[in-house]
Amino acid sequence: MAADTTEQLEHRRISQVGWRPLVRAILRHRLSVIGIIIILIIAVMAIFSPFIAPYDPNKQNLYKVLKAPSKEHWLGTDNVGRDLLSRVIYGSRVSMYVGVISTAIATLIGILIGLIAGYRGGAIDNIIMRITDTFMCFPFLVFVLAMAAALGPGINNIIIAISLLGWTGFARIIRGQVLLVRELPYVEAARAVGMSKYRIMFKHVLPNSLAPVIVAASITIGAAILTESSTAFLGLGVEPPTASWGKELRVGYTYLERVPLFSIAPGLMITLAVLAFNFLGDGLRDALDPRLRGEGK
Amino acid sequence: MLEVKNLKTYFRTDDGVVKAVDDISFDLYEGEILGLVGESGCGKSVSALSLMRLIPDPPGRIVGGEVIFEGQDLLQINEEEMRKVRGNRIAMIFQEPMTSLNPVLTVGFQISEPLRWHRNMEPEVAWKESVRLLGLVQIPDAERRLLAYPHQFSGGMRQRAMVAMGLGCTPKLIIADEPTTALDVTIQAQLLDLMKKLTQDFGTALIIITHNLGVIARYADRVNVMYAGRIVEKATARDLYAHPRHPYTIGLMASVPRLDQAMKEKLVPIEGQPPDLINLPAGCAFHPRCRYIVERCREEAPELNPIADNHFVACWVNVREKE
Numbered sequence: 001m002a003a004d005t006t007e008q009l010e011h012r013r014i015s016q017v018g019w020r021p022l023v024r025a026i027l028r029h030r031l032s033v034i035g036i037i038i039i040l041i042i043a044v045m046a047i048f049s050p051f052i053a054p055y056d057p058n059k060q061n062l063y064k065v066l067k068a069p070s071k072e073h074w075l076g077t078d079n080v081g082r083d084l085l086s087r088v089i090y091g092s093r094v095s096m097y098v099g100v101i102s103t104a105i106a107t108l109i110g111i112l113i114g115l116i117a118g119y120r121g122g123a124i125d126n127i128i129m130r131i132t133d134t135f136m137c138f139p140f141l142v143f144v145l146a147m148a149a150a151l152g153p154g155i156n157n158i159i160i161a162i163s164l165l166g167w168t169g170f171a172r173i174i175r176g177q178v179l180l181v182r183e184l185p186y187v188e189a190a191r192a193v194g195m196s197k198y199r200i201m202f203k204h205v206l207p208n209s210l211a212p213v214i215v216a217a218s219i220t221i222g223a224a225i226l227t228e229s230s231t232a233f234l235g236l237g238v239e240p241p242t243a244s245w246g247k248e249l250r251v252g253y254t255y256l257e258r259v260p261l262f263s264i265a266p267g268l269m270i271t272l273a274v275l276a277f278n279f280l281g282d283g284l285r286d287a288l289d290p291r292l293r294g295e296g297k
Numbered sequence: 298m299l300e301v302k303n304l305k306t307y308f309r310t311d312d313g314v315v316k317a318v319d320d321i322s323f324d325l326y327e328g329e330i331l332g333l334v335g336e337s338g339c340g341k342s343v344s345a346l347s348l349m350r351l352i353p354d355p356p357g358r359i360v361g362g363e364v365i366f367e368g369q370d371l372l373q374i375n376e377e378e379m380r381k382v383r384g385n386r387i388a389m390i391f392q393e394p395m396t397s398l399n400p401v402l403t404v405g406f407q408i409s410e411p412l413r414w415h416r417n418m419e420p421e422v423a424w425k426e427s428v429r430l431l432g433l434v435q436i437p438d439a440e441r442r443l444l445a446y447p448h449q450f451s452g453g454m455r456q457r458a459m460v461a462m463g464l465g466c467t468p469k470l471i472i473a474d475e476p477t478t479a480l481d482v483t484i485q486a487q488l489l490d491l492m493k494k495l496t497q498d499f500g501t502a503l504i505i506i507t508h509n510l511g512v513i514a515r516y517a518d519r520v521n522v523m524y525a526g527r528i529v530e531k532a533t534a535r536d537l538y539a540h541p542r543h544p545y546t547i548g549l550m551a552s553v554p555r556l557d558q559a560m561k562e563k564l565v566p567i568e569g570q571p572p573d574l575i576n577l578p579a580g581c582a583f584h585p586r587c588r589y590i591v592e593r594c595r596e597e598a599p600e601l602n603p604i605a606d607n608h609f610v611a612c613w614v615n616v617r618e619k620e
Contacts, residue, residue, distance in 0.1 A: 185396040191351055192391070193384030195413040207401045224575065 025287035032283020038276035042269075046092040053086035058241045066259050075265050079251060087243040088265050094244040095273055098159055098228040099221040105163035106224075107217050110170020111206070117171065118178025118209075119201050129175065136168045144227055148236040155238050158231055162224050173216055177209030184208075211288040215281050222277030229270045245270045298502060299325040299348075299470060304362035306340075306347045309355065313575040315457055317343040317357070319526040322601075325470070325502050330493065332517030332534065333506045334549070336571055340526040341506045342392075345472045349389055350379050367469065385415040388463035392475035394456035398447035404431075405443025408462045430461040434491060450526050453484040460488070464495060471496065472504045477512065489516055509554050519607070522546050525572050525582035531601060532608040542610040544587045581613070589614045 026032050046050060054074075061081035069076045075084035086209040123258030147161035180188065182205050190204045231237045232246025240247075245266040318340045325331050332340045346352050347359050350371065364371040371382065383389075391397040398407055408430060410422035416425065424443070431439035434457040445453055456476060463471050473492065477485035489505075493516050496503045505517060513520055513534060520537045522530040522545065530543040541547045548567035567612040569586035570580055578585050584594040593613045601609040 183365060185391055185393045186399040188351065189389075189397045189459075190399070191383070192349055192389040193477055194380040194382070195384075195410070196380060202400075204399050208399070 006026060011288050019178055022287055029283035029286055031279040032287075034198060035276040035279030035283065038272055039280060042092050042096060042273055042276070045089050046096040049070060049089045052221055053083075053089045054136060055083035055086045056084040057082060057090040059083075059242050066262070067253060068259060069261060075261050076259050078248070084248075084262060084265060087248055088111055088245070088269055090243040091245040091248060091269065092273075094155060094232075094238055094242065095225045095228060095270070098155060098162070099225040099273075099277070102159040102162035102166060102224045103217055103221045105159070106166030106220065107213060109163065110167035111174050111213065113167065114174025115178055115201060115206060115209075116170035117195075118175040119182060119205060121179075125175070128171075132168045132171050135165060140165055141227065141230060144231055145234060147238060148231055153236060153239050155228075155242075158237050162227055164226065166220060169220070170213055173212050174209055177212060178205055181205050181208045188271065212285075215285040215288065218277050218281035218284055222274040222281070225273050225277070240249045298327045298367060300363070300365040301344075301348070302363040302365070304344065304347055304364065305360045306343050306357060307360050308357045310575070311577070315574045316526050316577070317574065318347060318587065320362075320521070320529045321521075321526075322362075323521050323528065323531065325504065327469070328497065328500045328502055328520045330496065330503045330505060330516055332520040333515035333523060333528055334508065334513055334520060335523035336419075336508060338521045338571055338574065341508075342474050342524055343526075344523075345389070345474050345504065345506055348472065349383055349387060351383075351389075381415065382462075383467075384411045385466045386468050387470045387472065388466070388468040390456075390459050390463050390471060390476050392471040392478050394452050394459055394479055395536060398450075398455055400447055403444055403446055404450065404458050408443070408458060408465060411462065411466050426465070430465055431458065433464065433495065434458070434461045453480055453488065456480060456484075456488055457491075460495070464501075466500070467499055468501060470502045470504070473505070474506045474537055476505070477509075478507075485512070485587075492516075508599060510549060523550070525574065525577060527582065527598075527611065529583065529611045530609065536605070536608050540605075540608075542604060542608070542615075543583075543612050544589050544614070545583050548573060548586075548588075581611075 026036075058081060061077070064073075064077050064081040065079055067073060067077040073083050073085065075088065078084055078087065080221045113128060113132070117125045117132075143165055144158070144161040145200045147164070148157055151157035151160065157258075187200060187204055194206070228237060228244070229246030229249065233250045236251070238244045238247060248266035249263050249270070252259070252261075252266065255262050301324070302322050304321050305316070306313040308317055321344060323331070335341050343352065343357070348364055348366075348371070350359070352359060359372060366382070366387065371379065374382075385492070395429075398404065405424065405427050408427040409418075409420070412418045412426055413420060414425040416423075427443055428439045428448045431442060436442055436454055436457055442450075444452075447458075450458065456479075460476075463563055467500070471492075477488055477493070480488065486604065489512060492503065495501070505512065507513060517534045520530075520532060520534050521528045522537070522543065524545050530537065530541070532542075537546065541550050545567070548565070551565040552567060554564060567586055572582050572585070579593075580593070580595045581587070583599050584590050587594065589612075591614055597613075599611045599613050601611045603609050603613075
């Protein structure tokens with residue numbers, strides 16, 4: 001034990017005990033358990049797609065276009081004879097990638113900006129928050145579409161567009177929390193033992209302000225997945241032949257009457273993914289809010 | 298060791314300037330325990346925070362005076378140097394043990410943090426030192442307790458942990474701002490005895506800020522009584538209790554229940570309200586509530602004047618004669 005650093009000990013402590021009540025609270029929340037299961041399934045699909053998918057998602061077979069579900073092709077085939085199931089499985093990669101990465105970037109930007117605004121206060125706070133308000137005024141989807149069009153196709157440009165607008169909510173949340181936390185006695189106590197401004201900001205104020213951000217992040221992942229699907233549906237985003245749920249939905253939509261599954265399957269996946277992250281966010285919010293904890297027993 | 302001269306801390310508010318600390322001077326010897334007494338809002342805490350330069354600015358500001366600590370004027374040095382003083386040469390213990398520890402960090406981390414910061418200790422060394430410190434403040438099973446989070450500690454234990462944190466860098470001065478207000482009486486006594494013993498062992502000076510006269514009587518060597526941002530009486534604890542001279546001090550003493558008092562005797566409260574710090578009464582700030590008022594009190598504020606060895610009173614009336 002003595003050989004461990006305090007941080008290691010601390011980390012061990014958190015991993016041993018600190019998270020347990022939280023995990024228990026989440027698991028009590030039935031919807032969030034459903035959300036977690038769906039997220040896990042989609043995650044496994046995304047990570048192991050080459051092993052799970054029965055066919056190469058990009059391999060065309062023009063003798064077998066728009067086939068109904070069969071033994072060989074469980075969900076049927078698309079308009080150029082590619083296996084739909086494989087394409088849906090590979091599509092999860094795009095969705096998860098965009099959802100997680102763009103939310104991570106947006107969260108980081110938001111935390112940094114919100115932290116500075118809340119901690120410095122005064123004129124800096126005012127300027128930063130007015131800029132944030134300005135960003136919030138942009139119509140989200142239109143801006144993303146414009147960005148995607150300007151930057152050209154490609155999944156990374158979608159991520160840039162989403163995170164460039166998505167940070168505003170996080171900045172506001174963090175700022176509000178920081179305003180609250182920085183007045184607490186332990187922050188003054190940290191100042192009284194001679195800690196520097198930055199250390200107090202990152203070690204004492206930030207960790208105590210994060211709870212609502214975690215909730216928001218979970219819901220934002222769902223929103224980002226939806227945004228990516230929307231842009232793909234509108235014809236921007238991933239480059240062909242990469243499979244994306246939004247893109248499948250759009251192409252399948254044309255053949256809705258002949259092979260309904262072509263658009264229903266990817267559409268269902270989008271719905272499930274967004275719902276799952278919202279459920280998880282709900283569960284996290286209840287678990288992190290001590291006032292709500294225990295009510296659902 | 299510590300000499301405070303003409304310290305003034307004002308707060309600008311929308312309604313006017315609040316002179317929270319108005320021209321106070323006092324000194325402190327090595328290893329001495331000084332009590333700072335007064336009612337809520339009289340400037341006790343603000344003067345303590347001023348010594349540490351922890352007044353939130355805006356709205357507050359130290360507008361004048363000197364705080365000479367070990368030959369150095371703390372009001373002149375820059376923030377960087379001041380940070381090396383805080384928690385290192387002067388430690389502070391706050392009045393809210395329940396909220397003065399960060400809930401997301403272990404107690405051990407928080408006790409060892411100043412050690413690593415000021416003493417450049419390696420984490421393992423600081424951790425071992427924290428074990429020793431926690432033992433010093435009589436928390437059993439210190440090694441395991443360091444891994445606990447503040448919410449797993451009782452109020453008394455948290456305050457002990459705060460004391461341990463304060464003692465960590467063996468400061469020359471500890472400022473305890475109502476260290477025991479939130480604790481029950483038995484724990485109060487334990488903790489104060491402990492603090493007294495530890496400060497004696499380390500030769501640390503201690504400023505206890507409190508409104509509890511019993512605490513002062515038992516632990517302090519000297520006492521400053523504050524009223525409306527000023528020191529109105531300054532004396533050794535023994536003298537102050539034997540011969541309180543300022544009408545406010547006399548009022549305070551009379552309003553505290555005593556065990557040797559006859560049961561039917563009533564406590565005598567100080568009439569009236571504490572003054573509005575924005576519109577202080579002219580002359581002596583206490584005069585509207587004073588029982589011994591004379592004409593001069595309304596016009597001129599009295600200075601602290603010596604009336605005996607180590608006994609200073611700011612009053613126009615020699616109350617003793619009048620009694």
